[in-house]
Amino acid sequence: MGMTPILEVREISHTYHQKDRITKALDQVSLRLMPGSILGIVGESGSGKSTLIRHIACLEKPDGGKLLYRGNEYTGRTPAFAGQFMQMIFQDAYGSFDPKMRFDRSVREARWEEDDPALLAELLKKVRLDESFLQRYPRSVSGGQCQRLSIVRAVYSGARILLCDEATSALDVASQAMVIDLLKELQRDYGISMIFVSHDLGVVSQLCDEVIVMRSGRCVEQGDCLGVISHPRDPYTRELLDAVMEVGEETGIHHAAEAQNEISVYPGIPVI
Amino acid sequence: MKQNTSGTPVIEIRDLSLSYGDSDIVRHASLSIMPGEIVCIAGESGCGKSTLLKAIHGMDAVNVTGGEIYFNGSRLTDMSRKERRLLMGTGIGLIPQNPQGSFNPLRTFEKQMRETMSSHGLAFDPDEMISLMDSMGLEDGRKLLKSRPYELSGGMNQRVAIVFSLLLKPRVLLCDEITSALDVTNGKLVIDEVESYAARSGAALLMVTHHLGIADRIADTVAVMNFGEIVEYGSTSQVLYHPQDSYTRMLLEKIPRVRREKW
Amino acid sequence: MKKVISSRILQRRARVKTTIIGMLCILLILLAVFADRLVPHDPNATSALLIRRAPSAEYPFGTDSFGRCVFSRVLSGARTTIFATSFLVVITFAIGTVLGILSGYYGGFIDGIIMRIAELFLAFPQMVVAIAVAGILGGGLRAALIALGVTAWTGYAKIARSHTLSIKSENYIAAARLAGKKGWQIILFHILPNILFPLVTNALTQIGTTMIGISGLSFLGLGVIPPQAEWGSMINESRAYIQLAPWSVLFPAGATILTIMLFNYLGDAVMELKAAERRA
Numbered sequence: 065m066g067m068t069p070i071l072e073v074r075e076i077s078h079t080y081h082q083k084d085r086i087t088k089a090l091d092q093v094s095l096r097l098m099p100g101s102i103l104g105i106v107g108e109s110g111s112g113k114s115t116l117i118r119h120i121a122c123l124e125k126p127d128g129g130k131l132l133y134r135g136n137e138y139t140g141r142t143p144a145f146a147g148q149f150m151q152m153i154f155q156d157a158y159g160s161f162d163p164k165m166r167f168d169r170s171v172r173e174a175r176w177e178e179d180d181p182a183l184l185a186e187l188l189k190k191v192r193l194d195e196s197f198l199q200r201y202p203r204s205v206s207g208g209q210c211q212r213l214s215i216v217r218a219v220y221s222g223a224r225i226l227l228c229d230e231a232t233s234a235l236d237v238a239s240q241a242m243v244i245d246l247l248k249e250l251q252r253d254y255g256i257s258m259i260f261v262s263h264d265l266g267v268v269s270q271l272c273d274e275v276i277v278m279r280s281g282r283c284v285e286q287g288d289c290l291g292v293i294s295h296p297r298d299p300y301t302r303e304l305l306d307a308v309m310e311v312g313e314e315t316g317i318h319h320a321a322e323a324q325n326e327i328s329v330y331p332g333i334p335v336i
Numbered sequence: 337m338k339q340n341t342s343g344t345p346v347i348e349i350r351d352l353s354l355s356y357g358d359s360d361i362v363r364h365a366s367l368s369i370m371p372g373e374i375v376c377i378a379g380e381s382g383c384g385k386s387t388l389l390k391a392i393h394g395m396d397a398v399n400v401t402g403g404e405i406y407f408n409g410s411r412l413t414d415m416s417r418k419e420r421r422l423l424m425g426t427g428i429g430l431i432p433q434n435p436q437g438s439f440n441p442l443r444t445f446e447k448q449m450r451e452t453m454s455s456h457g458l459a460f461d462p463d464e465m466i467s468l469m470d471s472m473g474l475e476d477g478r479k480l481l482k483s484r485p486y487e488l489s490g491g492m493n494q495r496v497a498i499v500f501s502l503l504l505k506p507r508v509l510l511c512d513e514i515t516s517a518l519d520v521t522n523g524k525l526v527i528d529e530v531e532s533y534a535a536r537s538g539a540a541l542l543m544v545t546h547h548l549g550i551a552d553r554i555a556d557t558v559a560v561m562n563f564g565e566i567v568e569y570g571s572t573s574q575v576l577y578h579p580q581d582s583y584t585r586m587l588l589e590k591i592p593r594v595r596r597e598k599w
Numbered sequence: 600m601k602k603v604i605s606s607r608i609l610q611r612r613a614r615v616k617t618t619i620i621g622m623l624c625i626l627l628i629l630l631a632v633f634a635d636r637l638v639p640h641d642p643n644a645t646s647a648l649l650i651r652r653a654p655s656a657e658y659p660f661g662t663d664s665f666g667r668c669v670f671s672r673v674l675s676g677a678r679t680t681i682f683a684t685s686f687l688v689v690i691t692f693a694i695g696t697v698l699g700i701l702s703g704y705y706g707g708f709i710d711g712i713i714m715r716i717a718e719l720f721l722a723f724p725q726m727v728v729a730i731a732v733a734g735i736l737g738g739g740l741r742a743a744l745i746a747l748g749v750t751a752w753t754g755y756a757k758i759a760r761s762h763t764l765s766i767k768s769e770n771y772i773a774a775a776r777l778a779g780k781k782g783w784q785i786i787l788f789h790i791l792p793n794i795l796f797p798l799v800t801n802a803l804t805q806i807g808t809t810m811i812g813i814s815g816l817s818f819l820g821l822g823v824i825p826p827q828a829e830w831g832s833m834i835n836e837s838r839a840y841i842q843l844a845p846w847s848v849l850f851p852a853g854a855t856i857l858t859i860m861l862f863n864y865l866g867d868a869v870m871e872l873k874a875a876e877r878r879a
């Protein structure tokens with residue numbers, strides 16, 4: 065593709081020094097995120113996938129490597145700089161809001177430009193939440209509602225990239241399905257690009273266009289999501305796929321409903 | 337996965353209602369488990385499935401507001417504290433969701449295991465423990481026996497806790513979301529090991545999980561819980577492949593599956 | 600069937616307890632504030648005719664060896680003790696909290712310096728440092744306050760620092776940083792409101808200790824200068840006559856114990872209330 069990636073990570077490394085042990089949390093990891101696409105990062109705990117997106121958001125200082133946004137380097141800048149074009153969605157939705165603040169204030173505070181009540185109303189409609197939710201405190205809403213509000217905050221801030229760290233892992237099944245649909249809608253309607261970190265291969269395969277498999281701070285396999293999952297080359301990827309336990313997986317029975325549920329993907333929508 | 341359809345159930349629950357503090361957690365649940373049977377209670381967090389398990393194990397914090405629990409035909413609520421304590425471990429074993437609390441963080445696993453075994457009048461065989469640990473992906477068992485809980489990660493502690501419970505050879509093993517602290521690859525090892533224990537010893541398994549794939553993989557019988565009630569209860573093939581209840585259907589439809597290229 | 604006390608009842612109990620103790624504390628403070636108007640006699644007026652009189656209707660707590668009204672002196676001493684204590688707690692709390700938050704939030708060099716200084720003061724027993732400093736400064740209430748304040752801030756700083764460290768790793772702080780908020784904004788709007796409650800309850804429980812410190816220094820002659828009434832110095836003055844006039848020692852001592860107990864109970868009750876609310 066001749067397009068410039070909206071985000072590029074070049075050989076980023078991060079080393080922890082713990083007493084006499086040196087742990088390589090990230091070992092020369094590179095990735096390219098195309099505008100309007102969703103990139104999945106899968107791996108088990110300790111694979112470095114969460115550390116990687118904290119680096120992308122400048123919340124950590126790397127030992128080496130480069131970060132580029134639309135071809136411009138921003139390595140070593142502050143989170144405030146990165147926040148102008150990217151926002152994070154966390155696993156613990158409650159923890160991502162100040163418990164002592166109404167949503168209204170938290171959401172508006174995140175916006176870089178002037179307040180845009182029309183956009184805010186539109187986003188709330190998109191996540192199917194009443195405007196009265198803005199007057200509530202985090203602890204008075206459900207986990208799914210809180211996560212949807214954190215997505216509203218991220219998009220309202222003006223971010224072009226969403227960094228999702230296990231964003232659906234703590235949700236109940238119905239909320240998880242809703243958030244997955246919502247993220248796809250945001251991709252389609254606003255051309256927002258996303259990096260979606262998850263240990264859940266099911267979610268990643270439903271949502272992502274491309275995928276990276278990480279293990280112990282290294283990237284072991286990357287490529288087109290459907291391709292990697294259907295024809296894994298790396299033994300570790302295969303091991304991960306083998307460990308997935310699904311209903312109907314052994315007996316080979318697949319629900320007819322699933323074929324209809326097959327969701328179309330919108331790859332590479334150019335940025336407006 | 338052969339189940340014994342005649343005789344007394346190892347565990348029987350009749351019209352059981354439970355509460356925690358002021359709130360009702362489980363309402364009118366009935367369930368029976370035969371020796372050698374694997375039963376999964378599936379449901380999302382907050383549906384009351386863990387509370388049900390704790391009640392069977394006899395935890396004090398759970399308040400029985402109605403109904404009965406039987407173990408091998410004798411009513412658990414009639415038993416004295418001492419009798420129940422004797423049942424714990426060897427009669428009814430529990431693998432808790434968060435195993436950290438069940439270990440003394442500063443004592444070696446070997447000492448703790450030896451003590452637990454002798455308090456139940458059983459002999460401790462380190463080799464048996466090491467081979468069990470090995471089959472759950474815990475390598476270098478000899479060294480692990482000498483280590484202390486605080487030195488290991490949550491996932492490793494979880495697996496050692498499972499080994500502990502299996503060594504006591506319970507006749508019913510209660511498993512509370514035993515894979516939640518584990519990575520997918522280790523989760524699968526643990527599920528396989530627990531299943532093979534049941535097959536080897538003829539013990540019954542009652543497993544609580546939010547993961548329908550686990551239920552499909554090992555269970556003979558599945559009970560789906562929602563808001564404190566068992567909404568669907570039947571054989572695995574019936575519940576997971578011909579679901580009647582709308583909630584069960586919703587779960588089956590909405591859990592994202594791994595999407596692969598069509599052949 | 601087991602009996603389980605509902606969390607709502609526990610919450611109501613905790614609320615009643617906090618209200619009652621809170622009212623008693625307010626009453627005590629009001630007594631101290633209006634001490635001047637409430638005293639039946641001039642607390643400093645001596646009289647050779649009234650030396651060491653036992654408690655009576657006119658002198659409810661009796662008189663001391665200078666013929667002064669002990670009741671009036673306890674009341675006016677309340678003013679000195681409670682005001683000095685509150686003043687000291689507020690100032691050291693403010694300084695300690697600010698330094699602790701800065702230390703916890705910024706870490707690194709700032710943290711190193713602040714915490715090394717704090718450890719330096721904590722290396723010696725608080726009272727020993729206070730006696731040394733008060734001795735150098737030459738006595739008086741102001742010297743006593745400085746002497747105690749020099750070490751008192753460290754406790755608040757340590758607690759503020761550890762709370763800040765735990766809040767700092769919360770995701771909403773990361774979200775605020777990504778929203779472009781500056782360090783002082785994050786501290787003021789996100790960290791402080793979330794850690795203030797545990798810090799204030801801790802400060803409440805420290806009132807008792809501080810009061811012992813002030814009275815202790817006065818007792819040793821390093822605090823309030825006679826004839827100003829202060830509970831510690833009153834006990835010291837009358838100590839020699841404890842067998843002849845026990846009331847002149849017992850009443851100020853009782854007042855000290857009562858006040859310390861009240862404020863400690865207040866701290867406990869508030870903490871209990873918070874815990875009950877969290878459970879409900």
